[in-house]
Amino acid sequence: MGDPVVQTVLGPVGPQDLGHTQTHEHLFIDVRKPPPPGASPEFLRRDQEDIRLDNYYYARRHRISRHSRLDSVVDAKEEIAFYRAAGGGTIVDATPRGLGRDPRALREVSEASGVHVVMGSGYYIAAHQPPEVAAKSSAEITREIVDDLTIGVDGVRAGIIGEIGASWPMHPQEAKVLDAAVTAQRETGASLLLHPGRDRRAPIDLIRRVEKAGGDLSRTIMSHVDRTLFSVAELAEVASTGCVVEFDLFGQESSHYEYADIDMPNDATRIDYLIALRDLGRLDRLVIAQDICHRTHLRKYGGEGYAHILENVVPMMRRKGLSAADIEKITVGNPSSLLSLRL
Template identity: 30%
Template sequence: MTITATTAITVTASGTGTTTGAIRTVLGDVLPGELGVCDAHDHLFLRSPLMPGHELDDPGAALAELDAFAAAGGQAVVQWTPRGMGRHLHALPDLSRRSGVRLVAATGMHQAKHYGQADLTPGVDELAELFVHELTSAPVRAGMIKVAGAYHHLDDHARHVMAAAAGAHHATGAPIGVHLEAGTAALDVLDLLCGTHGVAPDRVLLGHVHRFPDPAIHQQVAEAGAFLVFDGPSRPHHGTDWRLLASLRALVDAGHAHQILLGGDTVTSGARSTADGPGMPFLLTGLRPRIERELGADVAAAILTRNPARAFAVDWRDSPR
């Protein structure tokens, strides 16, 4: 199908399965239909030795950004900040209550370079147990697992963490979000998580796919059944935003509108809407109107509301709180 600016595509549940289970937010589990308009990959808090002076660690600034997102019509944000990177889990419930925005937190680990040596010592089984604890019994529970690949390959650390993430997934059902370095190694990730470790492809969310805007790779990932996360309009040095609509159009034309997610991926204070960047609201004030105009309102609703509800919904394998 060729999409024009006036063509509206109807995206139904046909072929995508029924949305069941619950989404685990920092205030408790909610039904998929209650999640609402969602920024599917972002950060309220973040700290790394690789980014000195750019920490996201101010609860007041985080609340201001959530308020701006809510004012634009946003209802949910998924924070992909994993263990050991300044998640401020204790602050998230209060921020959710005060802003009215549902928040989903992450467990997991990023690339080794973001950590000290002491953080890299747990074995696969021990690491999986840590992830399971944070997903099922921690005071503030995570609703997803974050892992990361390397540039055009998977290094030993990535394979180690992904093995633990797969174990935690099989124990809980939690989805696995993947940082693709510069958008690369997507097929390697699927081969490892799905081929080697038996994770269902629709439980894998591949982040930063827009940073490597190869339509053939996007098509292969979509045909495998994974979610494709287009994120980072707050990252000007990547320079691929101008290809976003073409990438989305190609996937929609091929029947994969139900596998697309959008996120802001705000990683510095200057990228927030309350500073000098587009921030979280831009997904709704900048990108949504373009998607509605070029691909249709129903596609926009699928990408921003229905798809996140499916991507993060889990039949949790523990006692719900």
């Protein structure tokens, strides 16, 4: 094997070339959902509206269809240009198969912007999996993931496994996909990005499943902890397993959260958690992102954009006591280590 490289949509690059990296974003994704049973004509009309200033909040709160799909190459190029201008070097596009992943479009955006893009692989939660997943064996799914990483789709190779979706309790199809993903990790050495169910027990449950299947916890990223775990003790428990803890909802600060009865932390609270985990000696287990996956997260539609961490969060991190070395470790060093592969 040669020196470690990071597999991007434009080919392998050196880990030292990534720069500031956000480990969980989406340039293209489709998370639309069917309208609720008995939805009124007014709801159905508003669900199909384009996003404007006068319906921005409604679109974001109710996740209307136009809000829940990123499919414009033009928008992606414009938005990623802000990220590049702010100092962004790399984005992990965590969109897996069946969720609007578009390898050719990712390549086009990366070429136009100069931003390294790392593509994901695998499948999301059962409710968003393509129907054919039900008939596939774990071995067949493993082969798909390994092929994504080693051969590619339309000439574009994945560089990470995930995001692998889990509900709570875990659906049998999700368990099958997770088993396949861990096998693919063992075969390729790629990092594994997990989407836990919305329950405090879910992250540790997933970690135990990965461990039982022989996965590498040091290269396993537990995403969405900022909507799942709400104490330093819980977060420290996850980090103590060797798993990487990902705070990836920076910029999403509304107290309203459609999917669970929680109080969503704000960015300042997220930074407090980072500091607490640093003080516990877990600095090397931390990464951050924004999980941009809706149109109203984009600047063009009134949102924070991919550069929010660089423009707004990093200065707050400094103000609250994280050193330049701490910030570099979280945003550059840890991601480059996780994304490195020996091909």
